[in-house]
Amino acid sequence: MKCALGIDIGGTTIKYSLVSTEGKLFAKYSIGVSPNKKQEDTLQDIFASIEDNIEMENPDIVGIGIGCPGGINPWRGTCDYATNLGWKNFAITEATSKKFGLPCFIENDANVALLGEIYFGIAKNYKDVVFLTLGTGVGSGLYLDGKIYSGNEGKGAELGHSIIEHNGRLCGCGRRGCLECYASASALSKDAALAMAHHPESMMWQLCSNPNRMNGAVVFAAEKAGDPVAKEVIDNYISYLGDGCLDFCNIFRPQAILLGGGVAKQGEYLRSKLQRYIEKNGYGLLKVNPPKTEILIASLGSDAGIYGAGALCFENLKAE
Protein backbone atom coordinates (compact mmCIF):
# COMPACT_ATOMS: atom_id res chain seq x y z
CA MET A 1 0.00 0.00 0.00
CA LYS A 2 1.55 3.30 -1.16
CA CYS A 3 1.73 6.04 1.47
CA ALA A 4 2.74 9.65 1.87
CA LEU A 5 4.03 11.33 5.00
CA GLY A 6 1.53 14.06 5.82
CA ILE A 7 2.73 16.94 8.01
CA ASP A 8 0.23 19.44 9.44
CA ILE A 9 1.91 22.55 10.84
CA GLY A 10 -0.31 24.45 13.27
CA GLY A 11 0.14 27.48 15.47
CA THR A 12 1.24 25.47 18.54
CA THR A 13 1.63 21.86 17.36
CA ILE A 14 3.01 20.02 14.37
CA LYS A 15 1.23 16.73 13.67
CA TYR A 16 2.22 14.04 11.21
CA SER A 17 1.33 10.55 10.11
CA LEU A 18 1.57 8.24 7.15
CA VAL A 19 -1.51 8.41 4.94
CA SER A 20 -2.27 5.70 2.38
CA THR A 21 -3.61 6.38 -1.09
CA GLU A 22 -6.87 4.80 0.10
CA GLY A 23 -7.17 7.23 2.99
CA LYS A 24 -5.92 5.04 5.81
CA LEU A 25 -4.29 7.09 8.56
CA PHE A 26 -1.48 5.32 10.45
CA ALA A 27 -0.15 6.26 13.92
CA LYS A 28 -0.22 10.00 14.55
CA TYR A 29 2.65 11.86 16.19
CA SER A 30 3.06 15.47 17.23
CA ILE A 31 5.65 17.89 18.50
CA GLY A 32 5.32 21.40 19.87
CA VAL A 33 6.30 24.48 17.91
CA SER A 34 7.16 27.90 19.26
CA PRO A 35 7.83 31.29 17.71
CA ASN A 36 10.72 31.62 20.16
CA LYS A 37 12.73 28.98 18.36
CA LYS A 38 14.74 29.64 15.21
CA GLN A 39 12.82 28.37 12.19
CA GLU A 40 15.74 26.23 10.97
CA ASP A 41 15.98 24.58 14.40
CA THR A 42 12.26 23.80 14.34
CA LEU A 43 12.76 22.01 11.03
CA GLN A 44 15.57 19.93 12.58
CA ASP A 45 13.23 19.07 15.48
CA ILE A 46 10.63 17.85 13.01
CA PHE A 47 13.21 15.73 11.21
CA ALA A 48 14.43 14.19 14.48
CA SER A 49 10.90 13.38 15.63
CA ILE A 50 10.04 11.75 12.30
CA GLU A 51 13.21 9.66 12.40
CA ASP A 52 12.37 8.53 15.93
CA ASN A 53 8.87 7.42 15.03
CA ILE A 54 8.71 6.36 11.40
CA GLU A 55 10.86 4.05 9.31
CA MET A 56 11.21 6.40 6.35
CA GLU A 57 13.39 4.06 4.28
CA ASN A 58 10.32 2.18 3.15
CA PRO A 59 9.76 1.89 -0.61
CA ASP A 60 6.00 2.25 -0.06
CA ILE A 61 6.48 5.88 1.06
CA VAL A 62 6.25 7.87 -2.14
CA GLY A 63 6.70 11.41 -0.83
CA ILE A 64 5.94 14.08 1.74
CA GLY A 65 3.16 16.69 1.88
CA ILE A 66 3.09 19.69 4.22
CA GLY A 67 0.28 22.04 5.18
CA CYS A 68 1.49 25.31 6.69
CA PRO A 69 -0.22 28.51 7.89
CA GLY A 70 0.67 31.92 6.48
CA GLY A 71 1.81 32.96 3.02
CA ILE A 72 3.08 29.90 1.20
CA ASN A 73 4.72 29.74 -2.21
CA PRO A 74 4.03 26.17 -3.34
CA TRP A 75 6.23 26.50 -6.43
CA ARG A 76 9.31 27.62 -4.56
CA GLY A 77 8.43 25.42 -1.57
CA THR A 78 8.73 28.28 0.90
CA CYS A 79 6.81 29.75 3.79
CA ASP A 80 7.21 33.43 2.94
CA TYR A 81 5.69 34.45 6.26
CA ALA A 82 3.73 32.86 9.10
CA THR A 83 3.14 35.62 11.61
CA ASN A 84 2.04 33.42 14.52
CA LEU A 85 5.08 31.15 14.13
CA GLY A 86 7.51 34.02 13.58
CA TRP A 87 8.62 32.45 10.30
CA LYS A 88 9.84 34.45 7.35
CA ASN A 89 11.36 33.50 3.98
CA PHE A 90 11.68 29.92 5.15
CA ALA A 91 12.69 27.33 2.51
CA ILE A 92 11.02 24.14 3.72
CA THR A 93 10.56 21.58 0.95
CA GLU A 94 14.11 21.58 -0.40
CA ALA A 95 15.70 20.66 2.94
CA THR A 96 12.95 18.13 3.72
CA SER A 97 13.24 16.50 0.33
CA LYS A 98 17.00 16.25 0.70
CA LYS A 99 16.79 14.89 4.23
CA PHE A 100 14.53 11.96 3.34
CA GLY A 101 15.38 11.52 -0.34
CA LEU A 102 11.72 11.95 -1.27
CA PRO A 103 9.72 14.54 -3.23
CA CYS A 104 8.17 17.12 -0.90
CA PHE A 105 5.30 19.56 -1.48
CA ILE A 106 3.85 22.40 0.58
CA GLU A 107 0.63 24.42 0.49
CA ASN A 108 -1.35 26.83 2.63
CA ASP A 109 -3.06 24.95 5.49
CA ALA A 110 -6.60 25.82 4.40
CA ASN A 111 -5.97 24.59 0.87
CA VAL A 112 -4.45 21.41 2.31
CA ALA A 113 -7.43 20.74 4.60
CA LEU A 114 -9.69 21.26 1.59
CA LEU A 115 -7.67 18.76 -0.41
CA GLY A 116 -8.07 16.26 2.45
CA GLU A 117 -11.86 16.58 2.16
CA ILE A 118 -11.67 16.27 -1.64
CA TYR A 119 -9.56 13.11 -1.50
CA PHE A 120 -10.87 11.38 1.59
CA GLY A 121 -13.83 13.30 3.02
CA ILE A 122 -17.26 14.74 2.30
CA ALA A 123 -16.19 16.49 -0.94
CA LYS A 124 -14.86 13.32 -2.55
CA ASN A 125 -14.89 13.56 -6.33
CA TYR A 126 -16.03 17.20 -6.41
CA LYS A 127 -14.04 19.39 -8.77
CA ASP A 128 -15.14 22.96 -7.86
CA VAL A 129 -15.28 23.69 -4.14
CA VAL A 130 -15.00 26.86 -2.05
CA PHE A 131 -13.84 26.10 1.50
CA LEU A 132 -14.46 28.48 4.39
CA THR A 133 -13.20 27.92 7.93
CA LEU A 134 -15.29 29.72 10.51
CA GLY A 135 -12.92 30.09 13.43
CA THR A 136 -11.00 32.99 14.98
CA GLY A 137 -11.02 34.41 11.48
CA VAL A 138 -12.55 33.25 8.21
CA GLY A 139 -9.94 31.19 6.40
CA SER A 140 -10.45 29.86 2.93
CA GLY A 141 -9.31 27.45 0.28
CA LEU A 142 -10.21 27.07 -3.38
CA TYR A 143 -10.37 23.95 -5.51
CA LEU A 144 -11.19 25.05 -9.05
CA ASP A 145 -11.66 22.81 -12.05
CA GLY A 146 -10.03 19.88 -10.28
CA LYS A 147 -7.03 21.78 -8.92
CA ILE A 148 -6.03 23.74 -5.82
CA TYR A 149 -6.01 27.45 -6.67
CA SER A 150 -3.16 29.20 -4.89
CA GLY A 151 -3.32 32.58 -6.60
CA ASN A 152 -0.53 34.43 -8.29
CA GLU A 153 2.63 34.04 -6.15
CA GLY A 154 0.73 31.45 -4.09
CA LYS A 155 -0.91 34.17 -2.07
CA GLY A 156 -4.48 34.30 -3.21
CA ALA A 157 -7.79 33.08 -1.90
CA GLU A 158 -8.19 35.32 1.13
CA LEU A 159 -11.96 35.13 0.76
CA GLY A 160 -12.51 36.15 4.38
CA HIS A 161 -11.07 39.55 3.56
CA SER A 162 -13.74 40.48 1.06
CA ILE A 163 -15.59 43.59 2.16
CA ILE A 164 -19.25 42.95 2.84
CA GLU A 165 -19.96 46.23 4.66
CA HIS A 166 -18.34 49.33 3.19
CA ASN A 167 -16.74 51.32 6.05
CA GLY A 168 -17.89 48.60 8.45
CA ARG A 169 -16.11 46.96 11.40
CA LEU A 170 -12.33 47.36 11.63
CA CYS A 171 -10.62 44.13 10.61
CA GLY A 172 -7.29 42.79 11.84
CA CYS A 173 -6.03 43.13 8.27
CA GLY A 174 -6.38 46.90 8.48
CA ARG A 175 -9.41 47.30 6.24
CA ARG A 176 -13.01 47.84 7.28
CA GLY A 177 -16.02 45.58 6.82
CA CYS A 178 -14.35 42.29 5.86
CA LEU A 179 -16.52 39.16 5.88
CA GLU A 180 -14.29 37.84 8.69
CA CYS A 181 -15.58 40.61 10.99
CA TYR A 182 -19.14 39.30 10.67
CA ALA A 183 -18.93 35.58 9.86
CA SER A 184 -16.09 34.25 12.05
CA ALA A 185 -16.73 32.34 15.26
CA SER A 186 -15.21 35.31 17.12
CA ALA A 187 -17.66 37.72 15.49
CA LEU A 188 -20.57 35.48 16.44
CA SER A 189 -19.40 35.42 20.07
CA LYS A 190 -18.92 39.17 20.17
CA ASP A 191 -22.33 39.84 18.64
CA ALA A 192 -23.91 37.52 21.18
CA ALA A 193 -22.12 39.22 24.09
CA LEU A 194 -23.35 42.59 22.85
CA ALA A 195 -26.91 41.31 22.52
CA MET A 196 -26.72 39.93 26.08
CA ALA A 197 -25.63 43.31 27.39
CA HIS A 198 -28.80 44.82 25.92
CA HIS A 199 -31.06 41.94 26.98
CA PRO A 200 -30.76 40.85 30.61
CA GLU A 201 -33.77 38.58 30.00
CA SER A 202 -31.95 36.52 27.34
CA MET A 203 -31.62 32.82 28.03
CA MET A 204 -27.96 33.14 27.04
CA TRP A 205 -27.23 34.47 30.57
CA GLN A 206 -28.35 31.11 31.99
CA LEU A 207 -26.02 29.22 29.68
CA CYS A 208 -23.05 31.53 30.09
CA SER A 209 -22.87 33.97 32.98
CA ASN A 210 -19.81 35.75 31.59
CA PRO A 211 -20.36 37.38 28.19
CA ASN A 212 -16.60 37.51 27.66
CA ARG A 213 -16.64 33.73 27.56
CA MET A 214 -19.40 33.43 25.01
CA ASN A 215 -18.97 31.03 22.14
CA GLY A 216 -20.94 29.97 19.11
CA ALA A 217 -22.20 26.75 20.70
CA VAL A 218 -23.96 28.72 23.47
CA VAL A 219 -25.73 31.02 21.01
CA PHE A 220 -26.93 28.08 18.96
CA ALA A 221 -28.09 26.23 22.09
CA ALA A 222 -30.08 29.26 23.27
CA GLU A 223 -31.59 29.73 19.82
CA LYS A 224 -32.66 26.08 19.64
CA ALA A 225 -34.25 26.49 23.11
CA GLY A 226 -36.34 29.37 21.76
CA ASP A 227 -34.49 32.47 22.96
CA PRO A 228 -35.53 35.34 20.63
CA VAL A 229 -32.37 37.33 21.39
CA ALA A 230 -30.16 34.41 20.32
CA LYS A 231 -32.36 33.93 17.27
CA GLU A 232 -31.74 37.50 16.18
CA VAL A 233 -27.99 37.05 16.60
CA ILE A 234 -28.03 33.82 14.57
CA ASP A 235 -30.29 35.24 11.84
CA ASN A 236 -27.95 38.19 11.46
CA TYR A 237 -24.93 35.87 11.38
CA ILE A 238 -26.52 33.69 8.69
CA SER A 239 -27.38 36.74 6.58
CA TYR A 240 -23.73 37.85 6.50
CA LEU A 241 -22.28 34.38 6.00
CA GLY A 242 -24.98 33.66 3.43
CA ASP A 243 -24.27 36.84 1.48
CA GLY A 244 -20.58 35.98 1.46
CA CYS A 245 -21.40 32.50 0.17
CA LEU A 246 -23.61 33.96 -2.57
CA ASP A 247 -20.77 36.29 -3.61
CA PHE A 248 -18.51 33.28 -4.03
CA CYS A 249 -21.28 31.51 -5.98
CA ASN A 250 -21.32 34.48 -8.36
CA ILE A 251 -17.56 34.40 -8.78
CA PHE A 252 -16.82 30.68 -8.98
CA ARG A 253 -20.17 28.97 -9.44
CA PRO A 254 -18.81 26.10 -7.33
CA GLN A 255 -20.47 22.73 -6.96
CA ALA A 256 -20.21 23.12 -3.21
CA ILE A 257 -19.28 25.50 -0.43
CA LEU A 258 -17.61 23.47 2.31
CA LEU A 259 -17.65 24.80 5.88
CA GLY A 260 -15.09 23.97 8.54
CA GLY A 261 -13.86 25.51 11.80
CA GLY A 262 -15.60 25.98 15.15
CA VAL A 263 -18.99 27.20 13.92
CA ALA A 264 -19.22 24.26 11.49
CA LYS A 265 -19.47 21.95 14.52
CA GLN A 266 -23.17 22.91 14.45
CA GLY A 267 -23.32 20.48 11.53
CA GLU A 268 -26.62 19.86 9.77
CA TYR A 269 -28.38 22.54 11.81
CA LEU A 270 -26.07 25.23 10.39
CA ARG A 271 -25.92 23.61 6.96
CA SER A 272 -29.67 23.59 6.42
CA LYS A 273 -30.10 27.18 7.64
CA LEU A 274 -27.44 28.39 5.24
CA GLN A 275 -28.71 26.27 2.35
CA ARG A 276 -32.18 27.79 2.83
CA TYR A 277 -30.72 31.30 2.93
CA ILE A 278 -28.81 30.97 -0.32
CA GLU A 279 -31.71 29.28 -2.09
CA LYS A 280 -34.14 31.96 -0.94
CA ASN A 281 -31.90 34.91 -1.75
CA GLY A 282 -30.37 33.48 -4.87
CA TYR A 283 -27.70 35.25 -6.79
CA GLY A 284 -27.19 36.90 -10.15
CA LEU A 285 -29.60 35.73 -12.82
CA LEU A 286 -31.47 33.52 -10.41
CA LYS A 287 -34.45 32.97 -12.64
CA VAL A 288 -32.76 31.99 -15.87
CA ASN A 289 -29.98 30.09 -14.23
CA PRO A 290 -30.84 28.80 -10.78
CA PRO A 291 -28.02 28.08 -8.35
CA LYS A 292 -27.00 24.53 -7.73
CA THR A 293 -24.38 25.07 -5.08
CA GLU A 294 -24.53 22.64 -2.17
CA ILE A 295 -23.53 23.63 1.34
CA LEU A 296 -21.41 20.89 2.95
CA ILE A 297 -19.91 20.47 6.42
CA ALA A 298 -16.29 19.31 6.62
CA SER A 299 -16.05 15.68 7.75
CA LEU A 300 -12.44 15.02 8.73
CA GLY A 301 -12.32 17.23 11.83
CA SER A 302 -8.89 17.91 13.27
CA ASP A 303 -7.30 15.24 11.07
CA ALA A 304 -8.14 17.13 7.86
CA GLY A 305 -4.69 18.74 7.86
CA ILE A 306 -2.80 15.41 7.98
CA TYR A 307 -5.11 13.73 5.46
CA GLY A 308 -4.77 16.77 3.23
CA ALA A 309 -0.99 16.85 3.48
CA GLY A 310 -0.94 13.25 2.28
CA ALA A 311 -3.40 14.14 -0.49
CA LEU A 312 -1.22 17.10 -1.50
CA CYS A 313 1.65 14.70 -2.10
CA PHE A 314 -0.50 12.29 -4.15
CA GLU A 315 -1.99 15.20 -6.11
CA ASN A 316 1.43 16.55 -7.07
CA LEU A 317 2.89 13.15 -7.95
CA LYS A 318 -0.17 12.47 -10.12
CA ALA A 319 0.46 15.71 -12.02
CA GLU A 320 4.13 15.01 -12.61
Place this chain on the structure above:
Amino acid sequence: MKCALGIDIGGTTIKYSLVSTEGKLFAKYSIGVSPNKKQEDTLQDIFASIEDNIEMENPDIVGIGIGCPGGINPWRGTCDYATNLGWKNFAITEATSKKFGLPCFIENDANVALLGEIYFGIAKNYKDVVFLTLGTGVGSGLYLDGKIYSGNEGKGAELGHSIIEHNGRLCGCGRRGCLECYASASALSKDAALAMAHHPESMMWQLCSNPNRMNGAVVFAAEKAGDPVAKEVIDNYISYLGDGCLDFCNIFRPQAILLGGGVAKQGEYLRSKLQRYIEKNGYGLLKVNPPKTEILIASLGSDAGIYGAGALCFENLKAE
Protein backbone atom coordinates in the same frame (compact mmCIF):
# COMPACT_ATOMS: atom_id res chain seq x y z
CA MET B 1 0.03 35.04 -42.27
CA LYS B 2 -2.30 32.79 -40.19
CA CYS B 3 -5.64 34.35 -39.28
CA ALA B 4 -8.78 33.63 -37.30
CA LEU B 5 -12.26 34.92 -37.96
CA GLY B 6 -13.24 36.90 -34.86
CA ILE B 7 -16.95 37.45 -34.24
CA ASP B 8 -18.10 39.90 -31.56
CA ILE B 9 -21.78 39.52 -30.71
CA GLY B 10 -23.23 42.61 -29.03
CA GLY B 11 -26.69 43.64 -27.88
CA THR B 12 -27.59 45.40 -31.15
CA THR B 13 -24.76 44.63 -33.60
CA ILE B 14 -22.61 41.68 -34.57
CA LYS B 15 -19.14 42.68 -35.76
CA TYR B 16 -16.53 40.48 -37.35
CA SER B 17 -13.15 40.59 -39.02
CA LEU B 18 -10.14 38.46 -39.75
CA VAL B 19 -7.45 38.84 -37.07
CA SER B 20 -3.89 37.72 -37.68
CA THR B 21 -1.73 35.96 -35.11
CA GLU B 22 0.33 39.16 -34.97
CA GLY B 23 -2.70 41.26 -34.11
CA LYS B 24 -3.44 42.76 -37.52
CA LEU B 25 -7.13 43.51 -37.94
CA PHE B 26 -8.44 43.22 -41.53
CA ALA B 27 -11.62 44.83 -42.89
CA LYS B 28 -14.42 44.98 -40.30
CA TYR B 29 -18.02 44.11 -41.12
CA SER B 30 -21.18 44.22 -39.07
CA ILE B 31 -24.81 43.23 -39.18
CA GLY B 32 -27.71 44.12 -36.92
CA VAL B 33 -29.18 41.70 -34.41
CA SER B 34 -32.62 41.79 -32.87
CA PRO B 35 -34.35 39.84 -30.12
CA ASN B 36 -37.42 39.73 -32.40
CA LYS B 37 -35.72 37.32 -34.77
CA LYS B 38 -35.47 33.57 -34.16
CA GLN B 39 -31.99 32.73 -32.89
CA GLU B 40 -31.40 30.10 -35.60
CA ASP B 41 -32.31 32.67 -38.28
CA THR B 42 -29.84 35.15 -36.80
CA LEU B 43 -27.11 32.55 -37.14
CA GLN B 44 -28.00 32.04 -40.81
CA ASP B 45 -27.83 35.84 -41.29
CA ILE B 46 -24.34 35.85 -39.82
CA PHE B 47 -23.26 33.02 -42.11
CA ALA B 48 -24.66 34.78 -45.20
CA SER B 49 -22.95 38.07 -44.31
CA ILE B 50 -19.60 36.33 -43.76
CA GLU B 51 -19.91 34.51 -47.08
CA ASP B 52 -20.66 37.82 -48.84
CA ASN B 53 -17.63 39.57 -47.38
CA ILE B 54 -14.86 37.10 -46.67
CA GLU B 55 -13.28 34.35 -48.76
CA MET B 56 -13.41 31.69 -46.07
CA GLU B 57 -11.85 28.94 -48.19
CA ASN B 58 -8.42 30.32 -47.47
CA PRO B 59 -5.88 27.92 -45.95
CA ASP B 60 -4.49 30.79 -43.82
CA ILE B 61 -7.75 30.93 -41.83
CA VAL B 62 -7.20 28.49 -38.99
CA GLY B 63 -10.49 28.80 -37.11
CA ILE B 64 -13.28 30.95 -35.70
CA GLY B 65 -13.66 32.62 -32.30
CA ILE B 66 -16.88 34.11 -30.94
CA GLY B 67 -17.53 36.44 -28.02
CA CYS B 68 -21.13 36.43 -26.83
CA PRO B 69 -23.02 38.13 -23.99
CA GLY B 70 -24.97 36.15 -21.38
CA GLY B 71 -24.36 32.73 -19.91
CA ILE B 72 -21.99 30.85 -22.18
CA ASN B 73 -20.87 27.26 -21.88
CA PRO B 74 -17.53 27.21 -23.72
CA TRP B 75 -17.19 23.43 -23.50
CA ARG B 76 -20.54 22.67 -25.08
CA GLY B 77 -20.26 25.70 -27.37
CA THR B 78 -23.65 27.04 -26.37
CA CYS B 79 -25.22 30.31 -25.33
CA ASP B 80 -27.40 29.04 -22.49
CA TYR B 81 -29.12 32.41 -22.17
CA ALA B 82 -28.60 35.97 -23.37
CA THR B 83 -31.49 37.97 -21.96
CA ASN B 84 -31.07 41.08 -24.13
CA LEU B 85 -30.91 39.01 -27.30
CA GLY B 86 -33.76 36.70 -26.31
CA TRP B 87 -31.48 33.69 -26.82
CA LYS B 88 -31.83 30.48 -24.86
CA ASN B 89 -30.14 27.06 -25.09
CA PHE B 90 -28.58 28.08 -28.37
CA ALA B 91 -25.94 25.71 -29.84
CA ILE B 92 -23.63 28.04 -31.76
CA THR B 93 -20.20 26.55 -32.35
CA GLU B 94 -21.26 23.20 -33.77
CA ALA B 95 -23.30 24.72 -36.62
CA THR B 96 -20.64 27.37 -37.29
CA SER B 97 -17.85 24.84 -37.36
CA LYS B 98 -19.83 22.63 -39.75
CA LYS B 99 -20.73 25.55 -42.01
CA PHE B 100 -17.15 26.68 -42.60
CA GLY B 101 -15.28 23.45 -41.97
CA LEU B 102 -13.19 25.12 -39.28
CA PRO B 103 -12.80 24.71 -35.52
CA CYS B 104 -14.99 27.20 -33.65
CA PHE B 105 -14.82 28.43 -30.04
CA ILE B 106 -17.10 30.63 -27.93
CA GLU B 107 -16.72 32.48 -24.63
CA ASN B 108 -18.45 35.13 -22.59
CA ASP B 109 -17.90 38.59 -24.15
CA ALA B 110 -16.06 40.03 -21.14
CA ASN B 111 -13.63 37.10 -21.05
CA VAL B 112 -13.11 37.50 -24.79
CA ALA B 113 -12.38 41.24 -24.55
CA LEU B 114 -9.92 40.46 -21.77
CA LEU B 115 -8.21 37.87 -23.96
CA GLY B 116 -7.92 40.52 -26.69
CA GLU B 117 -6.03 42.79 -24.27
CA ILE B 118 -3.84 39.87 -23.15
CA TYR B 119 -2.90 38.90 -26.71
CA PHE B 120 -2.80 42.25 -28.47
CA GLY B 121 -3.32 45.07 -25.96
CA ILE B 122 -2.12 46.63 -22.74
CA ALA B 123 -2.05 43.37 -20.79
CA LYS B 124 0.24 41.61 -23.25
CA ASN B 125 2.16 38.78 -21.60
CA TYR B 126 0.40 39.12 -18.23
CA LYS B 127 -0.77 35.83 -16.78
CA ASP B 128 -3.06 36.86 -13.88
CA VAL B 129 -5.51 39.64 -14.69
CA VAL B 130 -8.89 40.67 -13.28
CA PHE B 131 -10.93 42.62 -15.86
CA LEU B 132 -13.77 44.95 -14.85
CA THR B 133 -15.98 46.80 -17.31
CA LEU B 134 -17.50 49.92 -15.82
CA GLY B 135 -20.57 50.49 -17.97
CA THR B 136 -24.31 50.08 -17.45
CA GLY B 137 -23.31 47.34 -15.05
CA VAL B 138 -19.99 46.03 -13.80
CA GLY B 139 -18.98 43.18 -16.08
CA SER B 140 -15.94 41.07 -15.45
CA GLY B 141 -13.48 38.59 -16.86
CA LEU B 142 -10.77 36.50 -15.24
CA TYR B 143 -7.46 35.35 -16.66
CA LEU B 144 -5.82 33.13 -14.04
CA ASP B 145 -2.45 31.45 -14.29
CA GLY B 146 -2.33 31.99 -18.04
CA LYS B 147 -5.88 30.82 -18.79
CA ILE B 148 -9.37 32.26 -19.08
CA TYR B 149 -11.38 31.24 -16.00
CA SER B 150 -14.97 30.50 -16.95
CA GLY B 151 -16.18 28.99 -13.69
CA ASN B 152 -17.92 25.69 -13.20
CA GLU B 153 -20.44 25.24 -16.07
CA GLY B 154 -18.89 28.30 -17.73
CA LYS B 155 -20.96 30.60 -15.57
CA GLY B 156 -18.58 32.10 -13.08
CA ALA B 157 -16.79 35.38 -12.67
CA GLU B 158 -19.73 37.67 -11.94
CA LEU B 159 -17.46 39.91 -9.88
CA GLY B 160 -19.83 42.87 -10.20
CA HIS B 161 -22.37 40.95 -8.15
CA SER B 162 -20.24 40.76 -5.04
CA ILE B 163 -21.93 42.48 -2.13
CA ILE B 164 -20.01 45.47 -0.86
CA GLU B 165 -22.80 46.96 1.26
CA HIS B 166 -24.88 44.49 3.25
CA ASN B 167 -28.58 45.35 2.77
CA GLY B 168 -27.51 48.17 0.45
CA ARG B 169 -28.94 49.35 -2.87
CA LEU B 170 -31.28 46.99 -4.74
CA CYS B 171 -29.47 45.44 -7.70
CA GLY B 172 -30.97 44.31 -11.00
CA CYS B 173 -29.90 40.77 -10.06
CA GLY B 174 -32.33 40.77 -7.15
CA ARG B 175 -29.80 41.06 -4.33
CA ARG B 176 -28.87 44.15 -2.35
CA GLY B 177 -25.58 46.03 -2.21
CA CYS B 178 -23.73 44.55 -5.20
CA LEU B 179 -20.56 46.32 -6.35
CA GLU B 180 -22.38 47.07 -9.63
CA CYS B 181 -24.81 49.35 -7.74
CA TYR B 182 -21.92 51.60 -6.65
CA ALA B 183 -19.15 51.24 -9.22
CA SER B 184 -20.92 51.13 -12.60
CA ALA B 185 -21.10 54.14 -14.90
CA SER B 186 -24.84 54.22 -14.24
CA ALA B 187 -24.29 54.37 -10.48
CA LEU B 188 -21.83 57.23 -10.92
CA SER B 189 -24.37 59.17 -12.99
CA LYS B 190 -27.16 58.55 -10.51
CA ASP B 191 -25.01 59.60 -7.56
CA ALA B 192 -24.04 62.78 -9.41
CA ALA B 193 -27.68 63.59 -10.23
CA LEU B 194 -28.60 63.12 -6.57
CA ALA B 195 -25.73 65.37 -5.44
CA MET B 196 -26.86 68.04 -7.96
CA ALA B 197 -30.38 67.96 -6.54
CA HIS B 198 -28.94 68.80 -3.12
CA HIS B 199 -26.46 71.36 -4.43
CA PRO B 200 -27.86 74.00 -6.81
CA GLU B 201 -24.47 75.76 -6.60
CA SER B 202 -22.60 72.77 -8.11
CA MET B 203 -20.69 73.43 -11.31
CA MET B 204 -22.26 70.26 -12.69
CA TRP B 205 -25.42 72.28 -13.46
CA GLN B 206 -23.41 74.40 -15.89
CA LEU B 207 -22.10 71.33 -17.68
CA CYS B 208 -25.39 69.45 -17.76
CA SER B 209 -28.67 71.24 -17.15
CA ASN B 210 -30.67 68.00 -16.95
CA PRO B 211 -29.59 65.67 -14.13
CA ASN B 212 -31.33 62.77 -15.87
CA ARG B 213 -28.77 63.09 -18.64
CA MET B 214 -25.75 63.05 -16.37
CA ASN B 215 -22.82 60.87 -17.28
CA GLY B 216 -19.46 60.03 -15.84
CA ALA B 217 -17.54 62.38 -18.15
CA VAL B 218 -19.45 65.40 -16.79
CA VAL B 219 -18.72 64.50 -13.16
CA PHE B 220 -15.03 64.07 -13.91
CA ALA B 221 -14.93 67.35 -15.86
CA ALA B 222 -16.55 69.23 -12.96
CA GLU B 223 -14.20 67.61 -10.47
CA LYS B 224 -11.14 68.56 -12.52
CA ALA B 225 -12.48 72.14 -12.69
CA GLY B 226 -12.56 72.23 -8.88
CA ASP B 227 -16.22 71.58 -8.04
CA PRO B 228 -16.31 70.27 -4.44
CA VAL B 229 -19.67 68.52 -4.99
CA ALA B 230 -18.30 66.57 -7.95
CA LYS B 231 -15.18 65.79 -5.93
CA GLU B 232 -17.26 64.22 -3.19
CA VAL B 233 -19.13 62.09 -5.75
CA ILE B 234 -15.86 60.94 -7.35
CA ASP B 235 -14.15 60.25 -4.01
CA ASN B 236 -17.09 58.13 -2.94
CA TYR B 237 -17.07 56.30 -6.30
CA ILE B 238 -13.35 55.58 -6.01
CA SER B 239 -13.77 54.26 -2.47
CA TYR B 240 -16.34 51.68 -3.60
CA LEU B 241 -14.52 50.71 -6.79
CA GLY B 242 -11.25 50.64 -4.86
CA ASP B 243 -12.65 48.40 -2.14
CA GLY B 244 -13.97 46.04 -4.81
CA CYS B 245 -10.54 45.97 -6.45
CA LEU B 246 -8.88 45.24 -3.10
CA ASP B 247 -11.31 42.35 -2.52
CA PHE B 248 -10.24 40.85 -5.84
CA CYS B 249 -6.58 41.41 -4.89
CA ASN B 250 -7.22 39.36 -1.75
CA ILE B 251 -8.88 36.58 -3.70
CA PHE B 252 -6.69 36.32 -6.80
CA ARG B 253 -3.58 38.38 -6.06
CA PRO B 254 -3.55 39.36 -9.74
CA GLN B 255 -0.66 41.08 -11.48
CA ALA B 256 -3.11 43.65 -12.77
CA ILE B 257 -6.68 44.85 -12.59
CA LEU B 258 -7.69 45.99 -16.04
CA LEU B 259 -10.51 48.53 -16.41
CA GLY B 260 -12.73 48.90 -19.44
CA GLY B 261 -16.16 50.37 -20.23
CA GLY B 262 -17.40 53.95 -20.20
CA VAL B 263 -15.79 55.16 -16.97
CA ALA B 264 -12.40 53.80 -18.09
CA LYS B 265 -12.40 56.46 -20.84
CA GLN B 266 -11.10 58.74 -18.07
CA GLY B 267 -7.83 56.92 -18.67
CA GLU B 268 -4.77 57.87 -16.65
CA TYR B 269 -6.75 60.27 -14.48
CA LEU B 270 -8.94 57.41 -13.20
CA ARG B 271 -6.07 54.93 -13.18
CA SER B 272 -3.83 56.99 -10.93
CA LYS B 273 -6.64 57.83 -8.49
CA LEU B 274 -7.49 54.16 -8.13
CA GLN B 275 -3.86 53.07 -7.90
CA ARG B 276 -3.34 55.56 -5.06
CA TYR B 277 -6.46 54.30 -3.29
CA ILE B 278 -5.44 50.66 -3.33
CA GLU B 279 -1.87 51.44 -2.31
CA LYS B 280 -3.03 53.61 0.55
CA ASN B 281 -5.69 51.25 1.84
CA GLY B 282 -3.83 48.07 1.15
CA TYR B 283 -5.30 44.69 1.71
CA GLY B 284 -4.86 41.67 3.92
CA LEU B 285 -1.38 41.38 5.44
CA LEU B 286 -0.29 44.66 3.92
CA LYS B 287 2.80 45.01 6.03
CA VAL B 288 4.36 41.61 5.55
CA ASN B 289 3.34 41.23 1.99
CA PRO B 290 2.68 44.51 0.20
CA PRO B 291 0.39 44.53 -2.82
CA LYS B 292 1.90 44.65 -6.25
CA THR B 293 -1.24 44.82 -8.32
CA GLU B 294 -1.13 47.34 -11.17
CA ILE B 295 -4.23 49.17 -12.33
CA LEU B 296 -4.40 49.24 -16.15
CA ILE B 297 -6.78 50.87 -18.61
CA ALA B 298 -7.99 48.75 -21.53
CA SER B 299 -6.35 49.80 -24.79
CA LEU B 300 -8.31 48.22 -27.64
CA GLY B 301 -11.52 50.21 -27.26
CA SER B 302 -14.52 48.95 -29.18
CA ASP B 303 -12.36 46.53 -31.19
CA ALA B 304 -11.42 44.50 -28.09
CA GLY B 305 -14.25 42.05 -28.79
CA ILE B 306 -13.09 41.24 -32.33
CA TYR B 307 -9.41 41.07 -31.34
CA GLY B 308 -10.39 38.87 -28.42
CA ALA B 309 -12.51 36.54 -30.52
CA GLY B 310 -9.50 35.99 -32.76
CA ALA B 311 -7.31 35.47 -29.69
CA LEU B 312 -9.84 32.98 -28.30
CA CYS B 313 -9.39 30.88 -31.42
CA PHE B 314 -5.57 31.03 -31.24
CA GLU B 315 -5.67 30.25 -27.52
CA ASN B 316 -7.78 27.15 -28.01
CA LEU B 317 -5.81 25.89 -30.99
CA LYS B 318 -2.61 26.38 -28.98
CA ALA B 319 -4.02 24.19 -26.20
CA GLU B 320 -5.11 21.40 -28.52
